[in-house]
Amino acid sequence: MAEPASATPPPAVVDVRDVRIAYGRRRKRVDIVKGVSFSIAPGETVGLVGESGSGKTTIGRGLLGLAPVVGGTITFRGQDITSLPRSRRRRLARDIQVVFQDPYSSLNPSMTIEDILAEPLHVAGMSEGRARVRELLRQVGLPDDTGARHPHEFSGGQRQRIAIARALALRPSLIICDEPTSALDLTTQAKVLDLLRDIQRDTGAAYLFISHDLGVVREISDRIAVLHDGEIVELGDSEQVSLRPAHPYTQRLQLATPVPNPDVQARRRRKRRELLEAGA
Template sequence: MAEPVLKVDNLAVRYGGRRGTGSTVIDDVSFELNTGETLSLVGESGSGKTTIGRAILGLAPVTAGSVCFRGEVISNIPRARRRKVARDIQVVFQDPYSSLNPSMAVEDILVEPLLATGSGDGRTRVRELLDAVGLPADSRGRYPREFSGGQRQRIAIARALALDPTVIICDEPTSALDVTTQARVLTLLKDIQRETGVAYLFISHDLGVVNEISDRIAVLDQGRIVEIGKAHDIATNPEHPYTRKLQMAAPVADPKKQRLRRAKRLNLMAEEPSSTKSTT
């Protein structure tokens, strides 16, 4: 079997205190991501999903454990080495408007990562990137404020694709979008993956979204993975009580089914002690 492109092993992230004391945000998290795969990290707000992504990107300190890219440890590495890793691991943030410089035209936004990594000015690549995310060529001279939320997220995805990365961390990339636009962005991400073989680490609180895009799902609760498995298995037959609660909290179109889910979720909350946790 091929070596995973990204491997997180016994990862821990703590803030504050000395000698590893303080607030533990992530504790003993392990998973692997393979080429061309989508692994989703799902959990409630505060479960540690985004912190894991930040630790992989070098934006949060790794207190214990390691992050490896193609067999090489990349956690807590010097800035010069991190810049090289950035060519292979890119990110799409939740809010496309705040992640795009409002004073820069789209062309400059897309060229910036190429200049930052010494890949040349790359202006001939802008049209390719715009075409890849379904935006017209005349978008290059316009500014982020001139686009809708979904179009801005397409620009953010194009920027992430500029360096032909191996892994893209998608941090709640659809949560700020309406349902129709969400579906279009998810379809775009899947199309890009089929064409390029890029691997996604998809971070979301919405099981309905991750069920749609994932090959595998890891469920986080209070900084620990409580269940990980194939997306179909997690969606249809979750084993951990916390995962079942998340599934039943996901909205459905039928009001009767929604009321039934809510009642079952309340029963689970009454029957299962909140302190019962296990790591798979």
């Protein structure tokens, strides 16, 4: 009896191969991202973690066509988008959306929430209007009357929910979450992470989740890529990378994650200091 054929895995939503991003020209060129490769499958979250200046946000900007990719390829839903002209990038923008770190600065304070959520629909020529706005508000756990109010009337966590709703408006295949919880307190962080998980389960969207905090990345990611000085030094399953890191730099990030036990925290500080002194 023949064995059943194994299911073919779905193609990646985005496939990044040996991508290099640099600013400047010739002798004055500064290499920010140095040959990075990873892929994200439908419904998968890949966490991109590293300290400030490691190139995390630059990679996100490269996917959006906002940073100069000088080498390698970015394939989105089977199409090479590495060097797409701006006119075609605008059409692609429907399928790649961003949730930023500071929801207040990313929301126009003079507009009502309904106008903020309806704006991408109008720009895309979609006529769903108020019905879609109400659907988006319910999707992120906010009441229908939210639409009549302005951003300053909400807490940081509520504003981030509004920013997530706006990112969902055009039903994207990929959402880039750029430090979306770093401006929030721990309780609100947990609620926003739960919300993102629920949305992914319902929509099947892929996430690139960018953060400096390995503990936060572990909570939401299926796989984690650790970025150091523009290069991925470790890439693997979330639990393995965060709990049993192989690279000394990842070990440093793990030790920087706070724990409630003061004695354990003191030992972690000493170990991290030893790694820093050893040049890891």
